[in-house]
Amino acid sequence: MEILVTLPLDEAGKARFAAAAPGHRLHFVEKDAVTPALLESAQAILGNLADPAQLRHCKELRWLQLDSAGTDGYCAPDLLPEGAVLTNTTGAFGACIAEWLLAALLALWRRLPEYAENQKNCRWQRLGPVRTLAGSTVLVLGFGDLGRNFARRAHLLGARVLAVRRRPGEKPDWLEALGGAEMLEEWLPLADAVVLCLPANASTRHMLSAGRIALLKKDAVVLNAGRGSAVDTEALCRALYDGRIGGAALDVTDPEPLPPEHPLWHAPNTILTPHVSGLLSQPENFEKAAGICVENLRRFLAGQPLVNQVDRSTGYAD
Template identity: 40%
Template sequence: MKILGGMPFSEEDRKYLESKARGCEIIYKDKELVVEEDVQDIDIILGNVSPEVIAKAPKLKWLQTNSAGVDVYCKDGILREDTLLTSASGAYDTTVSEWMVSVCFMLARKEDLYMRNQVERCWKHEGKVVSIEDSVTLVLGLGSIGKHYAGKMHALGSYVIGVTKHQHSDKPDFVDELTTIEHLDELLPRADYVAMVLPGTEENVHIIDTKRLKLMKDTAFLINAGRGNAVDGKALDEALRNGTIGGAALDVTEPEPLPEKDPLWDAPRCIITPHIAGQFYLKKTFVNIVKITGENLEKYLAGDIAGMRNKVDHKKGY
């Protein structure tokens, strides 16, 4: 069995993985540098190697990504139907949910305005603020990250409404209401925070558009840490400039990087970060990824496919 390790594994990480894959050959290479020739005889790839290169791997039996989102690998022509795909879902829960809570506080307390004032050396009061306590938070996408964020907002005193694609009977204690996406239009007018951690599937493209932005309170805040194309950027820019909503925080945009001349950069009450809520900036995140990868590797080589974590349905994209 030949394995390509495309994640930034440390020496300690490599020893850990090799202990799980005795008898296998593991080749380590920066995922950005992996080319078609490197994958011709590879059985397993660990890491987010380019989809174009993945599509040229004739023997690939299993791909373990270092990302929670895997939609780029679920497109036609990338993986064979029988190729196992697993994600790093669960590894990013802390870092992304904390980013989401942090921007909620920033918007509530107008810290974005005060930071701009500081840059301009302007001592100026920005008026009344709001609180997370006693607010209503609508969480679109109640996966692993969504649950962690929901739990944090609930602990801060917000009334949390979870929105999923399909109805679930197992409502977490930290979710006050659990419903489905078909009720979104009824829920938007109730929310003070509309937080999005949706997968990159076709039905989620521009799920927040002009119509739905108009359904939101003019004091409500939109938070997007899922996929940039879930929000119509032009519609959001207009909503912010017209005061249709109170503000927004985006860690993901459409496209990425956001072009220098895109009007969202200077739209009022809009916080933009360059897709850094996840990544490996928090040490715990990559530790989690290595653990998931090692456990899955051990189970795969033992033939325990059923016991592997985060198996992805190619057709659903998650």
């Protein structure tokens, strides 16, 4: 079997993958160096491509294993050959991204961006009251690996946590409430912080719309570490400049990368990072993602069910 591997592996990593596929031909190629010829013959691909549209070269593909949890672009209709299975690495990044969310939320509530600005200007000035997670109400949109990891940590620090998910599920005892999107209008006005942990698909686009942003408290903050398309960026920008909400922390934006001239760069009390909260280059994340890939490779060759199979109509892993 012809197997294309685009993960950035060292020699030990390559040996680990090869050991899971004895007797099969593995091509270890960086994603930017993948050629149409390699794609035409590949029956399995492990790792993302430079551009999902390259999959149109595939003739024999039976399985694509992404090295990301996000499936943006890979679920386009008729992109994968008929019958090909798509899997991702859900479970590899949740804990790491949850730490970014916690750091950003605490930075906003302890006014660290404002104090950093004062430091630049050599200004010794106390800015007044700060907020804590203890006793706050946090609304989490998306209760998969990322949302659950963050919600659990916020609860342990004393927050009352509400969570919205796309389909019913068992509510953990520590969670205050779990509901569907129909609860948003009721819960948004209660939230001190709204945390988005959503993938990009038609159902999540602008889930935090202009109308829903208008429901937020004047001092509420918005954090997004899922996908930028879940937020109406222009509406969020207006709310920040008008002082209608308390701040934002965004690791993802729409558009992305954010153009240098975009007003969001200079929005009041806003933290922006360039989609770095869960990088594959972080050793812990890479080890988890590689582990999922190797296990699925073993399962694929043994004819066993694969973990993290993606429903291409939603972009979610089952």
